[in-house]
Amino acid sequence: MTDLTVNLPGMAMDNPVMTASGCFGFGKEYSQFYDLNTLGAITVKAVTAEPRSGNPPPRTAETNSGMLNAIGLQNPGMNTTVAADLPFLEDYDLPVLVNVAGNQQDDYVNVVDHLSRQAQLSAFELNISCPNVSCGGLQFGSDPESAYKLTKAVKNTTEHPIYVKLSPNVTDITEIARAVEEGGADGISMINTVLGMKIDLQSSRPLLGNERGGLSGPAIKPIAVRMIYDVSQAVSIPIIGMGGVASADDVIELMLAGASAVAVGTANFADPYACPRIIGDLPARMHELGWKSAQELTGRSWNHCKSPLSTLR
């Protein structure tokens, strides 16, 4: 029997596979396809204090093995979210990670404070890395000092565990990771999308309404693996890994790199059953590679234990 359970701060998960923020709404749409309780956990779309209208369309473009998005944090604001969206998840028995965004520190504190009373919520994910908004978000993701302060301020606001979601668009991601760990973060989510752009040859203008967008999907997996590998050796809090995951092999790769759980984003769009399919494939694939439990995968690419297969052979 392969043991798929993993334990992260605030989230006791039946398996290491969860959904990535912004790629799964609040779960309602995908609940038409399968029982959400199959998931290890769910991360919901970014919530801000005030309603956000997001960016003008087009908001997505396909690239080689990837896609660009410039949604721009469209959301109805925390009040409506609490009233209209979160209650849907009451019927499910799975950890809920709420993604929070804002322009300045107070915005984050506000939203976290307001949402902390929600029973459905297991932990917060601070989105300090959205590349698609002109102001706020990203500066926290590239400046260790503000990342530290923000994390600390939010930690003082709530009893719930805090995951900070890091941007890959920085010179040294381990620096930011260390800063948020020091600020009291309980975990790290990484990576958010990589800044990119596509130009429409017909109009000769950027294709997306917002010009630049965030690159996600299999194209960025090697970038995610490298960063998770580096950050997991720089901090001692757990990592929720993401970036291009579309198969059980990808989950294993990100966990070997250093992730304790893995989120699936873009892959849901091609295959609405992506998460249950991956979860279903995991035990057999882990068995084949000689692994008995999901927890032992974490960081095995660098912690110099021998892999089970090389011991066996």
Place this chain on the structure above:
Amino acid sequence: MTDLTVNLPGMAMDNPVMTASGCFGFGKEYSQFYDLNTLGAITVKAVTAEPRSGNPPPRTAETNSGMLNAIGLQNPGMNTTVAADLPFLEDYDLPVLVNVAGNQQDDYVNVVDHLSRQAQLSAFELNISCPNVSCGGLQFGSDPESAYKLTKAVKNTTEHPIYVKLSPNVTDITEIARAVEEGGADGISMINTVLGMKIDLQSSRPLLGNERGGLSGPAIKPIAVRMIYDVSQAVSIPIIGMGGVASADDVIELMLAGASAVAVGTANFADPYACPRIIGDLPARMHELGWKSAQELTGRSWNHCKSPLSTLR
């Protein structure tokens, strides 16, 4: 008639397509496939002062729409290069860009000084962005101050034009671009590879001998486009664009983003005829899109002139 010529400092090119450093050796291998004079220009493999043995194999791994490499600047050193490799290009009539790497400023100055007497050479490309060497190179690519100083020192050493090759693995690439422009750079090459990694599930260890590698190929094209778009608006020196170019459409996209010429790297591996094929396809594709000359493509995605097609329609 579509006019394909472009003029860059030190390089009067018959067409905007050149080879990317490290992906074409010194041209000898590919001269078995076609006449190198077909190319707009050629960029040769990195040259260092002393011989470099490079990284242990495996040195390449395939990823989705991309590849990782960790060659590690293997080269026989400038003396052997001058004696054994550069003379081959004497028989050709095309601009030759020589890629130079080093650990510290003096290394670059040394190589440039030594090679400046070579007749075949049109300009230098300073590789301050190789992700595959433990020391040197990359720090110049992520610190504006050292990038500025290095550029200035090299400019004082030679009459030849200097292109500085930038790393995408930075928080703000425009900052580095401005620094090298201020240092006297005649042009910018971008982007070098994106830091990445792949883990071998059988051994559960990083697949590459050097663990981390540089990601290239179509997967990174959106990253290149975004950075060229931003840098071309921040500086007024020309850009040699590269990153995932495999077709005439890709050349047009990078030029619309802001490049004045475009280099092809990884695509040569799948199709040794990639460059002549792309050059052959360009005129018809430009005509279809309403462009009369390659030069008018540069930066048209942001300079708010109407595209020829939107004027026609």
Place this chain on the structure above:
Amino acid sequence: MKTADFKVISHRQIADHIFQLILTGEEAANMTEPGQFVHVQIPGKTAPLLRRPLSIADAEPAAKQCTLIYRAEGPGTKQLAAAGEGDVVNLLGPLGNGFTSAPEQDGKAVLIGGGIGVPPLYYLAKRFAASGIALDIYLGFRTKGDVFLQKAFADLGQTTITTEDGSFGEKGYVTDQIKALRGNETFYACGPRPMLRAVQEAAESKAYLSLEERMACGVGACLSCVCESARSVNSPYVKICSDGPVFNSAEVKI
């Protein structure tokens, strides 16, 4: 709503770059609402990352068949065009809300299609014709080689074809033709934005418009496919994939 494999019954080119793909699969039994669409996984050894949204051009729910008509233009649709008889195509759908409102009692249905917006109107026309609703059909194309389905539509109602260059039917735009109309008509339109805008102006609120936008999920989860809302209650945008693709003309700013 689910993903399901369909088998290609027939696949042929019916105009310049335009292909008609007839598929059979159990899920076609649910394709009862004209104006809905399917999200198509491009078949092939390595599929592109995202599905492609295509309207249901026709369906025979009882016979478990459906028809898609599309323009092979970009890499995805070009790859789709290579699917042969017997090949399997995976569809997600039927998705969205179609043309659910019939014209008022004794009213006429005016169907207005432009280019690749024509296909969903065929299934609608068939339904209206079967219910005895009077139909005026206006279909606009760029040039003669682009024209398709004109005979099929002509069998269902009064059909006017326009081409921009006059090489087939009336010369000009389809919207020129409807300017004169004012009366008991309800408009049903699908096509390029400028055409839809003209219909919106001409028809005021008695129009249903089918919109397009780039999609990722196709099911309302990713907020890719928005269009500005004219009512703006909670959100300034509606989602084309799940709130639409067919909207009452008064609901959207286009």
Place this chain on the structure above:
Amino acid sequence: MKTADFKVISHRQIADHIFQLILTGEEAANMTEPGQFVHVQIPGKTAPLLRRPLSIADAEPAAKQCTLIYRAEGPGTKQLAAAGEGDVVNLLGPLGNGFTSAPEQDGKAVLIGGGIGVPPLYYLAKRFAASGIALDIYLGFRTKGDVFLQKAFADLGQTTITTEDGSFGEKGYVTDQIKALRGNETFYACGPRPMLRAVQEAAESKAYLSLEERMACGVGACLSCVCESARSVNSPYVKICSDGPVFNSAEVKI
């Protein structure tokens, strides 16, 4: 040296995961040197980024045919396995330097192949046999289901098969078999590194080894496919694609 389209004449599975692909194309006329390889563009609507290096397992230059034998393991070779008769496969090659040295006068050729290293030895064995050179052939596999070409080799010379689990032929490693040999033999080996190392030790300089490494260009331009050189004149590395893949055992540190 160029890229050329070949047509699939036959493609069949000959052992567990092992496929034999027979191709025809003009360029096969140049495949005259056993031990060379081709860089294969995986066919399919969307090919992987890089080609896959595969040894020429057999060739009939006059008949413009060649044979590749490969293990369908990763995504690229699995996709290759789907190619059917009449399909087109693009090859770059023949590439590299093969087994160019014959044994000394009256000497014996000992061919040692392990697993997926066996294919290039077949073309070599055929050549040697045709020149009247005496052959001892040792082929090692993991288990019975992995064994292929044993009959074809047996027709050309004394052939010993080993399997690790003893389910076919001798139990053990192919290298156990050659330990006893000392004399007038020249070794020709292709297979996993530990096997080649054992051959290198056993044979001293009278051995030719065919090496493998991950490749990008396949033609010597990218420096991907290096192996440590034992001679280290200019460079500490040799390039397997263009200096090899076959090396004199004394040239390389493996």
